[in-house]
Amino acid sequence: MKGVDRAALREKVALFPTGPGVYTLLDARGRVLYVGKAKNLRARVRSYLREGDDGRRFYRHLVAALADVECFATDTEKEALLLEHTLIQRHAPRWNVKLTDDKSYLMIEVTTHGEWPRARLVRARGRGKRGTVFGPYASARAVRETLRHVKRWFPLRTCSDAELRQRTRPCIEYEMGRCLGPCVRLCSREDYDAVVQEVLLFLQGKNDTLLPRLEARMREHSAALRFEQAARLRDQIQAIARTLEGQRVAREGAGDQDLFAVAAGEGVAAVLVLHVRSGQLTEPSSYELRGDLPPAELLNAFLGQFYRPQRYVPREVILDRDVSDRALFEEVLSERRGAQVAVKVQVRGERRALLELARKNAALLLSTGEEKRRVVDEALSGLQRLLGLRRRPRRIECFDVSTLQGAFTVAAQVRFEDGEPVPQGYRTYKLRTVEGQDDFAAIEEVLERRLAGGLERGDLPDLVVVDGGAAQLGRALSAAHRVGLPPQRTELVGLAKARPEEDPEAARGYERVHLPRGGAPVLLEPASLECRLLARVRDAAHRAAVRAHRELRRKSALRSGLEEVPGVGPKRRSQLLKRFGSLKGIRAASLAELEEVVPAPVARALQDYLSRPR
Ligand code: SF4
Known part of the structure; x- marks a missing residue:
């Protein structure tokens, strides 16, 4: 707490209430470092102002940056838990356990606001969403596949709210039997709501309830001589049954449960969640968390964030270890579910076997994650050493240009952090100053725009990779020089395949890295980690540039055609x-x-x- 008046801070904390509430720890710039809840606000916050630490690395860093503290008193601990969750979501504080990969998850939302619900993809954060959200799923492919099934088998509308309001007749979806046509009231509210309920059952994996329900409806249609509808339902039942058979492992005797297991390593932990729905194990979710909290504390913090308001709450939550807020979670989750929820630690039989399965997979997740981090670590250190970089290239950005003889020229930027692509750092550039085919000028313009903006915002990579040789790198360096980029902040290199005429090793797939200081390029062995990492980054930039170029051509063809x-x-x-x-x-x-x-x-x-x- 350098430069911070600790006495003043202690005086401030002495006025905090001794009841439950939420506190926020702030740095000197007023940024929220940490949000926590406490039974006794004053005692809890005081512990941050004591000399010494509690042995945890995060604690030392946190206390070093702490400059101010605020609190909000609540009537109960339960209120504090809910408020803590909201504040963590809002501020994403540096030192709280975060579901860091959360935002990248796609989930399915069944909108329950408005007149005619629909199912759609949403991002996991889901703030402001007003429907019931399902997921996260194991992969983007899995979530899209599930939504495709929903659209194929359940005739809910797929159009937007605006389109729904404007329609004067149904669209092709109705003609194809894939929508009941609520836009022009071709169905009753009851019929539509029945389909919504079926979609919810399907997404919850409750086929035991869903299939008999569909069968009953099929019989009703048959009895009323509506054979076309009955046949459609029959096909739907068969398709759903086939999918469920293929996707799930039957677990006898269990109801709806979420089972949590934690495996903790050095500054990182893995949480594995198994979801059992109607006795069947559905796709698990996994999370990697950073921080060195003890596993029980970590699980406690994780649970607080896991059960967001829109998430489905099962009848039972089973943990691989006890957590301090277990009773509180039970209360909050029961309230959210509208029925008693049991949060258990000691379980037997089938549940115990499942928990063991979760444990095993959490350990596996942690070890594969650790292995991945070790490999990336080695590749980054290797790159720094081989290329003589001042900084470790944790954040790499790569640029590539795609053109068709000077037409539809577009440049792409991709970003990798710790060896992984970061989609938020992807960007495409339409060129403003370059005419005709001049890839060198294109690189110069784009680098100038990127680096100037980055300097202004304080948002720069450690290493810039330009797809090309010495000439492209030279133009990129001119741009860097013009905007006043300090070389110790961001370094630039060019990456090109070794050419057969210049290098006998070219056929073996060597890559040449051109350095700003000139001289002979550094040759990277194709099988080396360094080569594979840089080639991966360059290939991603190439794909992004080609994609953007094709999109430009497609739009242009449409424009000229119309x-x-x-x-x-x-x-x-x-x-x-x-x-x-x-x-x-x-x-x-x-x-x-x-x-x-x-x-x-x-x-x-x-x-x-x-x-x-x-
Ligand atoms: S039929 Fe009507 S409600 Fe259904 S998707 Fe088409 S426009 Fe939307």
């Missing part, structure tokens, strides 16, 4: 593109489908124009 059609301006062009994907897609669309996007006279003119021979 610019003579009366009534089709930029806004309608982009609506058409969004709906049909390409000029080919628009050409293949029926008049009725076109009319769903543009007014009838424009749709006719469009069809007429596109059917003309050219």
